[in-house]
Amino acid sequence: MNLSLIFAELLAIQGLCLLSLIMKKHQKLLLSGLTETQTLQGVLQGRGREVTRWFAFGLLLLSAILFVQQFDIGIGLTYFLGWLTLVGLVLSFLISYYSVLGLPIILLNTLLLLVSWVAFILQ
Amino acid sequence: MSAELGTSHFRQSMTWLHTWAGLVLGWLLYFMFLTGTLGYFDDEIDRWMQPEVPGVKASYSQADLTKIAEQYLQNHAVAASFVRIEYPDSRTPFLVVRWTEPAAPEKDGRAKRVKRYLNPETGEAIEPRETAGGRTLYRLHYALHYMPRSIAYLITSLAAFFMLLALITGIVIHRRIFADMFLFRPGKKQRSWLDMHNLMSVLPLPFHLMITYSGLVFLMFTSMPWVMTASYEDEDDFFDLVFSQPLPEASGVSEASMSFSEILPLVEAQWPNEPLSHIEIRHPDDKNAFVRAFKSDYEGIDGREELRLSALTGEPLSLAVEHEHQQEQGKGAINLYFLLTNLHEGLFANTALRWLYFISGLLGTGMVATGMILWAKMRRQKVNKRSPASKGLVLVEKLNAGAIAGLLVAIAVYFMANRLLPVAMDNRASFEVDALFIALACCLVYPVFRSATKAWVELLILAGVLYSVLPPLSWVLTERTLLDSWLNNDWVMLSVDLSFIFVGLVLMGAALKIRRLNAPLYKPSDKILPKPVIANKGVEAASSLSVQEGAK
Numbered sequence: 001m002n003l004s005l006i007f008a009e010l011l012a013i014q015g016l017c018l019l020s021l022i023m024k025k026h027q028k029l030l031l032s033g034l035t036e037t038q039t040l041q042g043v044l045q046g047r048g049r050e051v052t053r054w055f056a057f058g059l060l061l062l063s064a065i066l067f068v069q070q071f072d073i074g075i076g077l078t079y080f081l082g083w084l085t086l087v088g089l090v091l092s093f094l095i096s097y098y099s100v101l102g103l104p105i106i107l108l109n110t111l112l113l114l115v116s117w118v119a120f121i122l123q
Numbered sequence: 124m125s126a127e128l129g130t131s132h133f134r135q136s137m138t139w140l141h142t143w144a145g146l147v148l149g150w151l152l153y154f155m156f157l158t159g160t161l162g163y164f165d166d167e168i169d170r171w172m173q174p175e176v177p178g179v180k181a182s183y184s185q186a187d188l189t190k191i192a193e194q195y196l197q198n199h200a201v202a203a204s205f206v207r208i209e210y211p212d213s214r215t216p217f218l219v220v221r222w223t224e225p226a227a228p229e230k231d232g233r234a235k236r237v238k239r240y241l242n243p244e245t246g247e248a249i250e251p252r253e254t255a256g257g258r259t260l261y262r263l264h265y266a267l268h269y270m271p272r273s274i275a276y277l278i279t280s281l282a283a284f285f286m287l288l289a290l291i292t293g294i295v296i297h298r299r300i301f302a303d304m305f306l307f308r309p310g311k312k313q314r315s316w317l318d319m320h321n322l323m324s325v326l327p328l329p330f331h332l333m334i335t336y337s338g339l340v341f342l343m344f345t346s347m348p349w350v351m352t353a354s355y356e357d358e359d360d361f362f363d364l365v366f367s368q369p370l371p372e373a374s375g376v377s378e379a380s381m382s383f384s385e386i387l388p389l390v391e392a393q394w395p396n397e398p399l400s401h402i403e404i405r406h407p408d409d410k411n412a413f414v415r416a417f418k419s420d421y422e423g424i425d426g427r428e429e430l431r432l433s434a435l436t437g438e439p440l441s442l443a444v445e446h447e448h449q450q451e452q453g454k455g456a457i458n459l460y461f462l463l464t465n466l467h468e469g470l471f472a473n474t475a476l477r478w479l480y481f482i483s484g485l486l487g488t489g490m491v492a493t494g495m496i497l498w499a500k501m502r503r504q505k506v507n508k509r510s511p512a513s514k515g516l517v518l519v520e521k522l523n524a525g526a527i528a529g530l531l532v533a534i535a536v537y538f539m540a541n542r543l544l545p546v547a548m549d550n551r552a553s554f555e556v557d558a559l560f561i562a563l564a565c566c567l568v569y570p571v572f573r574s575a576t577k578a579w580v581e582l583l584i585l586a587g588v589l590y591s592v593l594p595p596l597s598w599v600l601t602e603r604t605l606l607d608s609w610l611n612n613d614w615v616m617l618s619v620d621l622s623f624i625f626v627g628l629v630l631m632g633a634a635l636k637i638r639r640l641n642a643p644l645y646k647p648s649d650k651i652l653p654k655p656v657i658a659n660k661g662v663e664a665a666s667s668l669s670v671q672e673g674a675k
Contacts, residue, residue: 020305074424074462075471082479085327085486088305092322096307 003120008066010113012080013087015059017106020091022049022056060084134296141292145494146519148282150526153491155282157530159264159334160484161257163469163477164619166214168257171619172541174601175251176240178216178613183243185210185399186387191246192220193383195239199248200224204234204373207403208383212419213474216615218243254541255552260534265342268556273345280346283338289494290331293324300325313500320493323486330483331490337467340460365457371413373406380404380412380434389437390416393430400427404434413440421471425461492527499523499575521570521578528582529566531630535589536562538623542593542600576641583634591627594620 067083068076094105145152161168170176179188192208200206200222209219217240224235239248267275294300304325307318324331344351348358355361383402390402398419406412412434417427431440465471469480499520506512540558544551570578597620598604608617 023302023305072423074466075476078424078466078472079476079479081327081329082476082483085330085483086479088326089322089482089486092305092307092326095305096309 002070003116003123004066005070007113007116007120008063008070008080009083010109010116011059011063011066012083014106014109014113015056015063016084016087016091017109018052018056018059020095021106022052134298137292137295141289141296142498144285144292145289145491146498148285149491149495149498150522151278151282152286153488153495153527154530155264155279156484156488156491157264157534158260160481160488161534162261162264163472163481163484165257165261167615167619168260169254170215170615172254172256172538173240173251174597174603174616176217176249177242177244178611178615179211179218179243183218185391186384188218188243189383189387189402191243192218192241194246195241195248196220196222196383199239200237203407205403205405206407207401209401210399210419212398212400214615216613217241252541252546253548253551255537255555259552259556260537265338268560276342276345280339280342283335283342284346286335287332287339290324290328290335294328297321297325313497313504316493316497316500320490320497323490323493327483327486330480331487333463333466334484334487337463340463341467365460370405371411374410376410377408378410378412378435380407380409381414381437386414386416386432386434386437389432390414390430393439394418407434410435424465424471426465426471492523495519495523495527517575520575522567524570524575524578524582525567528579528586529563529569531586532566532582532589533559533563535586535593538593539589539596542596576637580634580638580641583630583637587627587629587631587634589627590623590630593623593627 064077064080067080070076071079091105188210189208196203196206196208200220202225203222204225205221205223207221209215209217209221211217219238219240221236221238224237226234240251241247242249265276265279266272267278270278297303303318303321305322307315307322309315311318339346344358351358351361383404386404387402390399391397394416400417400419402414402416404412404414414432414434416430416432420427422428432438433440469477472480499516502516503512503520506516537555537559540555544554544558548554566582569582573581594605603616605617605620607613608620
């Protein structure tokens with residue numbers, strides 16, 4: 001099992017989840033029944049939102065680097081972009097149909113990231 | 124203010140261009156995208172369409188297979204100018220031999236290329252059914268059918284050009300391209316279609332741009348021949364310089380060359396623990412005979428690593444001359460050409476990446492289809508008693524049903540023909556392709572006799588049923604069941620069969636959803652509530668509302 005690749009894939013999921021959370025349109029259209037403080041967006045106002053955005057981009061960049069490291073720049077980037085497409089698609093449907101706010105996915109994904117990181121260290 | 128007006132006017136112009144560039148060749152683009160996407164699994168489809176060929180069991184080593192193939196070649200490929208052994212891999216689990224028989228005057232002076240699948244159990248060749256296979260399905264996306272290649276290339280180049288235009292104008296007109304990246308609002312009719320179109324366009328945008336631009340680059344020698352003719356007197360000079368490999372020619376002097384079994388250990392010594400894709404001898408028993416061996420795995424996106432040995436002594440030959448030749452060619456543009464075409468074909472992709480290519484291709488197909496549907500939906504919304512539907516709108520709606528759902532039916536018919544046509548039939552492969560186009564033609568005509576919505580539902584149900592029936596039909600006609608594939612670890616056959624069932628169910632589900640969404644709220648004959656007796660406007664309005672609610 002290639003743990004480094006799994007870690008790169010999980011990082012990409014985490015990055016996209018965070019990006020999807022801080023998009024204003026989602027809050028406006030899909031989360032209208034909730035008060036601001038009930039959403040992560042509500043909590044992450046102003047600077048917090050900016051920090052989250054750059055943190056998410058950082059995760060995506062790290063993921064891209066790991067993909068490139070696993071293969072080479074051509075295959076790595078192709079793989080990375082293909083993976084982003086798939087994750088983005090699934091995420092869009094999850095958000096749209098279930099309004100899950102991305103939080104359960106983020107929590108689950110964080111857990112998986114930690115597990116894969118520990119397994120990677122132990123290996 | 125004027126700047127704002129100018130921007131608005133520019134965006135409007137781009138919207139117009141996007142709409143019409145997408146519509147004019149939209150059905151052809153859909154055809155190209157879908158058949159091209161299936162091409163990413165052409166080997167797997169080939170495998171499904173030739174169920175007689177047994178997969179090679181993992182218990183055979185490369186050396187065992189080499190001996191079996193060599194034995195066969197010694198008996199059948201006498202005086203061949205080229206012999207090759209192809210080893211099984213995860214996509215094509217077969218042992219294949221190829222050779223070229225010398226040119227004979229009675230065969231128009233052309234060398235005949237022969238390919239045989241071998242059964243490692245018996246060492247004999249297998250005669251699988253003749254089929255057009257996945258390769259032909261893949262070729263349809265750029266070479267079309269029933270027309271000269273040069274004309275087909277021009278048409279597909281033009282379609283790719285329109286696609287690129289639609290993509291670029293789409294980026295320009297989509298103001299909130301990143302803000303709307305994950306946005307999909309289901310159950311909102313036209314808005315949902317627009318969201319779906321955007322989702323399928325924006326998420327795989329790098330793929331769409333790459334595949335379209337590289338498709339244009341692929342065919343640029345046909346669509347833009349002036350680039351060559353401006354610098355080279357003869358086109359062949361250009362092609363020789365760019366594409367030919369400076370391989371040694373036969374000397375005509377006989378000298379015994381080594382056998383594959385003797386060569387294989389030398390290759391394995393150079394590449395320990397590296398499975399081979401294939402190994403070949405050029406000009407066997409000639410003084411200039413040489414061996415080429417290729418690794419199974421790709422090195423980057425450029426291709427497979429090659430090892431070249433003398434077939435007389437087994438000593439490694441230098442590839443320096445060839446590398447110099449390639450470097451001479453490859454200062455700039457040609458390197459970019461090969462980079463783009465390799466990315467387009469995706470031959471380097473492993474299973475996971477191949478699936479990602481496939482999904483991106485399906486999204487591209489969906490992008491074109493939703494774009495065409497959206498065009499009709501937007502115009503249908505404006506239709507009322509004062510401005511009834513134009514003939515153009517009705518035509519597009521019917522063509523959408525016939526072409527989009529019809530191609531799905533046609534491809535299912537193509538697979539079905541593979542199972543139903545007699546195995547020993549002459550020109551069987553050609554009949555399979557004919558079946559595809561006859562089915563497509565019927566599907567295009569069918570909406571003439573039905574409303575567009577009914578045609579959509581019926582064609583999708585038909586496609587769904589056909590795909591779902593394929594695995595059981597295969598079981599009856601070839602005696603191969605899903606369980607057999609599972610027990611024999613034949614993942615290729617199993618995944619193709621399961622994919623058919625999945626696609627069939629999805630299509631039937633889509634048909635039922637369309638039917639439900641387009642069902643009338645109530646039939647005129649339904650008597651839900653009696654007509655109000657009291658002539659009171661307020662009560663009348665209230666009861667009319669309750670009729671509608673009751674119907675809902």
